[in-house]
Amino acid sequence: MGIGATAGVAAVGGIALTAQASDDTSSNSSDSLAFDPDGYTELTTTITDADGTDHSVTYHFWKAITYVAKPVDATYQSLNVSVPVEIDGTAVDATNAPIVFANSVGGYMPSTVAEATGVGGGEMTGAPTGGTSASASPSASASSSTGTGEVQSGGNAMVNGMGAMVNLGKLGLAAGYVVVEPGARGRTLKNSAGEYYGVAPAAIVDLKAAVRYVRANKGRIPGNTDRIFSTGTSAGGALSSLLGASGDSPIYDKYLKELGAADASDAIFATGAWCPITDLEHADGAYEWNWGTNVTASTSKVVDQTVSKELQSQFAEYQASLKLRGLNGFGPLNARNYDEYLVKQYLEPSATTYLAALSDADRATYLAANTFITWSGGKATFSWADFLTHVGARKKTTPAFDAFDLSAGENNEFGKGTTIARHFTAYSLKNDTTGVTSKRLDSDIPEMLRLMNPMYHLVEKANPNRSKHWWIRLGTKDSDTSLTVAANIAAAANGLGDDVSHLYYWDEGHGSNTDPGDFIKWIAKVAGTGKKRGK
The missing domain is CATH 3.40.50.1820 (Alpha/Beta hydrolase fold, catalytic domain)
Incomplete structure (x- = not known):
């Protein structure tokens, strides 16, 4: 070929x-x-x-x-x-x-x-x-x-x-x-x-x-x-x-x-x-599990922690239902160990690759500015909590994808006919702030979610x-x-x-x-x- x-x-x-x-x-x-x-x-x-x-x-x-x-x-x-x-x-x-x-x-x-x-x-x-x-x-x-x-x-x-x-x-x-x-x-x-x-x-x-x-x-x-x-x-x-x-x-x-x-x-x-x-349909919960404690860039404030925690609970239930196992023999992935998995499988190797490619002088400068990283034996180690602090402000408010006020782009993605935006999760529909009176998601939403x-x-x-x-x-x-x-x-x-x-x-x-x-x-x-x- x-x-x-x-x-x-x-x-x-x-x-x-x-x-x-x-x-x-x-x-x-x-x-x-x-x-x-x-x-x-x-x-x-x-x-x-x-x-x-x-x-x-x-x-x-x-x-x-x-x-x-x-x-x-x-x-x-x-x-x-x-x-x-x-x-x-x-x-x-x-x-x-x-x-x-x-x-x-x-x-x-x-x-x-x-x-x-x-x-x-x-x-x-x-x-x-x-x-x-x-x-x-x-x-x-x-x-x-x-x-x-x-x-x-x-x-x-x-x-x-x-x-x-x-x-x-x-x-x-x-x-x-x-x-x-x-x-x-x-x-x-x-x-x-x-x-x-x-x-x-x-x-x-x-x-x-x-x-x-x-x-x-x-x-x-x-x-x-x-x-x-x-x-x-x-x-x-x-x-x-x-x-x-x-x-x-x-x-x-x-x-x-x-x-x-x-x-x-x-x-x-x-x-x-x-x-x-x-x-x-699961992105709001995943987002809060990941970034829930970080301040939001547009407000410099932490989001409503009640909403964040409710969404995190949804993520935990969803993640358990997937029955996925991590790469390289990590074992079952769940909300309790996903932070450890991300750190060991992806984040520390990523930081190690980045730091190893720097000159000795540049590496020393970076480590001096990012003291949460331990550099030993040519490898970077750090905690999940310190990583979140390092990233800093999150980009989106909550919910990040199915907005209560139907303002998210994803709400528009699930629009229909002349309706510009719709809810696609029961949680956001329940907490709608736009005056939507329906108690149930539109009947075609489950099919749209499967398709997407x-x-x-x-x-x-x-x-x-x-x-x-x-x-x-x-x-x-x-x-x-x-x-x-x-x-x-x-x-x-x-x-x-x-x-x-x-x-x-x-x-x-x-x-x-x-x-x-x-x-x-x-x-x-x-x-x-x-x-x-x-x-």
Whole structure:
């Protein structure tokens, strides 16, 4: 499966276009779902790899291909494809290269590739930019749902900072991989009738449809469609995790059929997830268990401890129900020992790696400023309580995700019809401050939660068609979510026998990616393609 130094143009451009056979003639036999191998533009760009080395990359670029036969809004339901044909003057045949499936979702907001002029051009938006849907109209912007939830950090912060994040699509292209960048609907999209058409489960359904499009076009679209590596950060990391966990799950079939998705598998080979904002119905309890005693950045005060403790109790009950075991033989994970597990499995190793990489002088300076760390024998040790003090203020108030006043981005994510935001936990519904009189969650909420939670597919269902390779990363100072969320995904996948690479970046915050070169090499390793460019 190696990427050879052969004539790439012939291998990429010389594939005959044939119609995709399907029993569903109303959606899947449409020529709109047949990839045109000759419909590219040839571009050349300079890409700097993770080691800081510049590479001249010539590639074929297919722009804004609608990946479903019956799109709700093709501005978002389209994807770009980039295929390298020459790197630093050497021809590349990417016919069987791994495919990097890089989403640009943040804050569960819409993402589009429609305006991209080349690889890495996907962007998160707060409102439609004039889609092809006849009903598209300006939606609620990010400011419609400020407050305590994802929009506050994973939303607005990512709008301002997304461009500064590591572009794994570009690094993948420079390594000789095929890059697919899918757009997806998001929670703020609203049509002329005032209906929110990008709320749950739209984003995951769209990404699944995009995977199906790629897999249905095996032999036409360049790259190995059996070696798809999904990537995403924040809510995009959550969706990447969900994409990996839920491969070919039948609970999405009716939604995919409505869109005219291709009749193909939506399972992916491997999952890359950075700071995933997920397991939302349990995220409030996990957040309080982790950060409940820290002051809040916006108020410099500790949150209501009665609420915090009630939510922590919910986390304890939930964590026990998962029956997960920690990595490296730690044993059962519960609310009583999770702090010890995080310290020993992730936090002390993370600090040790960070400190060991410093010069003697810089290490001494850091340790002098952070006396809670004991440095002995080339290893860092400290307590959980001291770690929390080191992190300092938490980012979110309480509840962090299902806000009592419906102000969180996640409340918007579970909106429906013309209703911008809804509660998705019984606890927050009970404590609602907006005047909601219902005593029960809306009847469709349990289904929406199953559709949006990777833990459902890893624990409750143990989906056999899930991704079997996992790359999960989180910053130790990321208080956009609980440190337990990523660790639970890793523990669940590991318990199923999957290949799991999971670590935390010391002193890094939300959206961090400090080892992108290692991820690129990991792709080559698990895909079986050998050593590649893009260190």
